Amino acid sequence: MKTFLSVSALIFLCVLPMRASASGSDFADSLFQEGDYLNAAHEYKRILFLYPDTVHIDFVAFRVAASYQNAGQLEKAMRAYQFLIDTYPDSPLVERSTNNIAQCHILLGDKERGIAALENFLTEHKRSDLAPLAQFTIGMVHIERNEWVEASRIWNDVSSADPQSLLGEVSARLAGIVENVDILPRRSPTVAGVLSALVPGSGQIYSGRRVDGFYTFMSVAVLGSASVYYTREERYEVAIPVAALGLLLYGNNIYQGIQAAETFNLQHEVYFRNQIQQEIRDSGLFGAISTPNDNVKLTLWHARF
Numbered sequence: 001m002k003t004f005l006s007v008s009a010l011i012f013l014c015v016l017p018m019r020a021s022a023s024g025s026d027f028a029d030s031l032f033q034e035g036d037y038l039n040a041a042h043e044y045k046r047i048l049f050l051y052p053d054t055v056h057i058d059f060v061a062f063r064v065a066a067s068y069q070n071a072g073q074l075e076k077a078m079r080a081y082q083f084l085i086d087t088y089p090d091s092p093l094v095e096r097s098t099n100n101i102a103q104c105h106i107l108l109g110d111k112e113r114g115i116a117a118l119e120n121f122l123t124e125h126k127r128s129d130l131a132p133l134a135q136f137t138i139g140m141v142h143i144e145r146n147e148w149v150e151a152s153r154i155w156n157d158v159s160s161a162d163p164q165s166l167l168g169e170v171s172a173r174l175a176g177i178v179e180n181v182d183i184l185p186r187r188s189p190t191v192a193g194v195l196s197a198l199v200p201g202s203g204q205i206y207s208g209r210r211v212d213g214f215y216t217f218m219s220v221a222v223l224g225s226a227s228v229y230y231t232r233e234e235r236y237e238v239a240i241p242v243a244a245l246g247l248l249l250y251g252n253n254i255y256q257g258i259q260a261a262e263t264f265n266l267q268h269e270v271y272f273r274n275q276i277q278q279e280i281r282d283s284g285l286f287g288a289i290s291t292p293n294d295n296v297k298l299t300l301w302h303a304r305f
Contacts, residue, residue, distance in 0.1 A: 041067035058091035074104040099130050152178040170283040184268050187261040196257030203257020207264040216253045
């Protein structure tokens with residue numbers, strides 16, 4: 001199953017401010033609105049090529065990257081964001097592009113690099129409007145790693161910085177939910193292993209696998225009894241293989257008991273993490289980049305000399 005970060009797409013919701021004027025991007029905008037992101041990207045790239053002197057051309061470059069990111073082509077999205085940063089260093093979208101590159105790293109599975117990039121962004125842009133959301137994203141990555149305490153600390157910081165905002169309210173709720181991680185049902189792998197060694201199958205029963213535990217107990221008991229019986233009958237050619245198989249199942253029973261406890265803990269952690277991720281999805285903080293309003297237009301040169 002893809003991680004929640006992939007499902008969310010992790011692109012900040014925004015309506016890009018532009019001055020109303022004649023537009024040559026209506027077709028690209030309509031493709032974007034319909035979710036045909038790859039064709040939208042091609043149209044926006046055509047505008048970049050044909051009208052490089054267009055007012056607010058950096059917004060067009062941003063939409064190229066956003067289209068690729070919404071389409072899931074994250075490598076192309078990162079290159080497009082980097083193109084905007086390198087070509088239009090004074091654009092107000094440089095901060096957002098830098099942030100989105102970090103998020104693309106996370107979505108590609110390179111969480112270490114993504115967190116490092118977000119932390120570097122926070123260092124360089126402490127007062128940016130995107131800083132709280134960047135912090136929030138770092139908290140989400142910690143949740144993916146089951147680093148509950150760190151995630152709670154970050155979300156408490158976000159909530160304290162702006163408790164009245166939607167982001168602050170969501171962060172406060174999530175921090176409160178994460179604090180309940182200590183009361184999750186857990187099973188000790190050590191206890192499960194010891195129980196399995198004392199009574200075959202009991203470690204699995206301890207972790208909720210009653211049927212598996214019963215069959216394990218019966219298998220070991222039957223093989224053990226059979227090996228004793230054939231030994232008494234001095235039929236060692238049968239007793240030895242049966243005893244070897246019984247010892248193999250006995251050892252596997254201890255391993256399965258430990259695994260059952262670890263699986264029990266993992267299942268509850270996954271369920272708990274899914275609850276947190278559902279809370280984030282329901283909050284509406286993340287989604288695909290929204291399309292411009294009807295009155296938001298691009299100015300293009302209709303004639304070039």
